[in-house]
Amino acid sequence: VSSARTRRALxxxxxxxxxxxxxxxxxxxxxxxxxxxxxxxxxxxxxxFTLPSLDPGxxxxxxxxxxxxxxxxxxxxxxxxxxxxxxxxLAQTWDRFRDAGVVVVGVNFEDAVDDARAYVAxxxxxxxxxxxxxxxxxxxxxxxxxPETFLIDRTGHLVDRVVxxxxxxxxxxxxxxxxxxxxx
Amino acid sequence: xxxxxxLAARSGLVLAAAVLVAAAALASTALGGRGATxxxxxxxxxxxxxxxxxxxxxxxxxxxxxxxxxxxxRIRRQVERGVPAAEIRQGFVDAYGASVLxxxxxxxxxxxxxxVPVVVPGAALLAGALVxxxxxxxxxxxxxxxxxxAPATVAPRRRVGTLAAVAxxxxxxxxxxxxxxxxxVGPRPGQGDAQPAGGRLEADASGGxxxxxxxxxxxxxxxxxxxxxxxxxxxxxxxxxxxxLAGAYADAGQVQLATxxxxxxxxxxxxxxxxxxxxxxxxxxxxxxRLARSLVDRALRAEPRHPEALYTRGLxxxxxQRRPAAARRDxxxxxxxxxxxxxxxxxxxxxxxxxxxxx
Numbered sequence: 001v002s003s004a005r006t007r008r009a010l011x012x013x014x015x016x017x018x019x020x021x022x023x024x025x026x027x028x029x030x031x032x033x034x035x036x037x038x039x040x041x042x043x044x045x046x047x048x049f050t051l052p053s054l055d056p057g058x059x060x061x062x063x064x065x066x067x068x069x070x071x072x073x074x075x076x077x078x079x080x081x082x083x084x085x086x087x088x089x090l091a092q093t094w095d096r097f098r099d100a101g102v103v104v105v106g107v108n109f110e111d112a113v114d115d116a117r118a119y120v121a122x123x124x125x126x127x128x129x130x131x132x133x134x135x136x137x138x139x140x141x142x143x144x145x146x147p148e149t150f151l152i153d154r155t156g157h158l159v160d161r162v163v164x165x166x167x168x169x170x171x172x173x174x175x176x177x178x179x180x181x182x183x184x
Numbered sequence: 185x186x187x188x189x190x191l192a193a194r195s196g197l198v199l200a201a202a203v204l205v206a207a208a209a210l211a212s213t214a215l216g217g218r219g220a221t222x223x224x225x226x227x228x229x230x231x232x233x234x235x236x237x238x239x240x241x242x243x244x245x246x247x248x249x250x251x252x253x254x255x256x257x258r259i260r261r262q263v264e265r266g267v268p269a270a271e272i273r274q275g276f277v278d279a280y281g282a283s284v285l286x287x288x289x290x291x292x293x294x295x296x297x298x299x300v301p302v303v304v305p306g307a308a309l310l311a312g313a314l315v316x317x318x319x320x321x322x323x324x325x326x327x328x329x330x331x332x333x334a335p336a337t338v339a340p341r342r343r344v345g346t347l348a349a350v351a352x353x354x355x356x357x358x359x360x361x362x363x364x365x366x367x368x369v370g371p372r373p374g375q376g377d378a379q380p381a382g383g384r385l386e387a388d389a390s391g392g393x394x395x396x397x398x399x400x401x402x403x404x405x406x407x408x409x410x411x412x413x414x415x416x417x418x419x420x421x422x423x424x425x426x427x428x429l430a431g432a433y434a435d436a437g438q439v440q441l442a443t444x445x446x447x448x449x450x451x452x453x454x455x456x457x458x459x460x461x462x463x464x465x466x467x468x469x470x471x472x473x474r475l476a477r478s479l480v481d482r483a484l485r486a487e488p489r490h491p492e493a494l495y496t497r498g499l500x501x502x503x504x505q506r507r508p509a510a511a512r513r514d515x516x517x518x519x520x521x522x523x524x525x526x527x528x529x530x531x532x533x534x535x536x537x538x539x540x541x542x543x
Contacts, residue, residue: 040281047279110250135254142279143251144237 039142039150039161046071046150046158047140051130054108054116061105061130063156070097070178071152072104072171075132075143077111078119083147086165087123093171094127100184101154102175107132109146153178227260230269234259234276235284241413241429243286287440405436423453430462457483457490465496473504491522495531508538 041047050062063071074090076083094104106129108116113131120129132138141150144163151160151174160174228245234255236247244255255276262272276284412429419425430445443466449459460483468476477500483493498514501507515535518525525531 040278134257135251136258138251139254139258139276140279142237142281144280 035162035164037161037163039158041142041158042161044158045156046073046152047137049132049137049140051107051132051137054106054113054120054129054131058128061128063152066103066105066152067156068101068154070102070154070175071150072102072175073107073141073150073152074104074166075107075109075138075141075146075148077109077146078115079111080146082165086147086149086167087125089166089168089171090127091123091125092168093166093175096168096172096184097175097179098127100179102179103128105130107137109138109143110135151175151178223260223263226269227256227263230259230263230272231256233286234273235286237280237284239417241416402436405432408432409436409438421452423449423456423459426452427456427458430459434462455482455486457487457493460486461490461493461496464493464500468496468500468504473500476500476504489517489521491518491525492527494518494521495525495527498531498534502534502538508542512538512542 046063048063050060052060072090072093074086076087090104090106093102098104104127106120106125106127108129108131116129116131119125135143141148147165149162149166149171150158151162153159159178162170162174231245231252232243234244236242236244236249236252236255238249238251239247242249242252244252244259246252259272262275263269273285409429409432412425412432415422415425416429426445426449430442430449433439433442433445443463446459446462446466449456450463453459460479464476464479464483467473467479477497480493480497480500483490484497487493494514495518498511498518501514502511512535515531515538518531519528519535522528
């Protein structure tokens, strides 16, 4: 009888351990940092671009004009579900770091202009949003899908690429070391 | 004497045929991709050699994705401006890395995949020519008659070497040309007699990528490739899907893509006997006997009665390692486990010759 009890206890312990292991793995997987992925462009000068604003009343954005600032270049589309997920994180990053020399630039990718404008209005996006006609800039940056976010340092070099949605904390962790003493 | 003459004539014909096939493969290799004349054709060929970045295993030429369309557009504009094909490709490699190329890089295993389509037909042509020249010399009373070794022992060895070389060349060429040599004996089940397609899957050979030297793939072969590609897209982590795609590419004459997919299979399933055997044959035909042997040994450790692996190891032992006893064992084992195997005839011939040589 005692051996049967021992076996049952061991079985329960085994099942419990397995469940715990799965929970830990899932927990780590789902709440982990942003998915950084190496790009062949990392470490090199970020490809130059001059892109028209999505808002017809605003001026174009030229990368070379942003030299001296940290650029968070985010490729997105209104039809992309994960872009909706990360929108709040990008807005938070912009609000938090804009006075420390960080510029968030949204690059609208393969989208209908009206849909993109409606999305920007609905989400009250306040950082500059530009349109990448013919996906020239996307191809220059080796884009594999949206959302994808590139970090460009103050000297114009590409530092990081995040594939998939970013998180506010993940972005802050990447931005702070690049800002040095200016980080809020 | 008459029988011997008949045998000699038949050997000559076989060798001449092998030389012709090899020459045709080389010519096709050399001329491949030179037909593109218009901007659209040239752009299409370049796009066909680039991977669509947002798809799984589709070329930029074949993908309907918007980004692939923009790639085609960019390529076409660059071709119009006269930018060389290599430079256009390099632009994509700079942004996406070497993985954007549908053909393997020129290093490591990629180098093997690149050289095989050129080296194998070349080696077959050279070997065939050498044997023909020797045969002619022997008939005209040349140096072969004054060899200080008794002809009775030399002749079987030569025949073993010659036939083994022809078998290797035929096997290698079959890989290179999508098993056309074996198909010439009789169509495979279900293969029918499909008409050649328009060669949509042709690799671009105009700008430095490795050419393939083959006939356009049949409609059936292309359909099989599409089906297998679809399966890989659905289950990219399934080694069986990659193995099926490798086979489909091989049947369509896409040797490099087949090699890549065999490598993908091996990455997912390092002991996969079919993938290891195919890669062993590739390594063997490009001259790396040691690597070939280790791969085929691994295949047989996983599946000791794998027919293709037994036959391949027999070939390696007979011609690459000069171990006739081991080769005999493997050919016998192959004949035991593959009563309807496609290499049966050559295995029987080689075995008979090896046994005759041993006596």
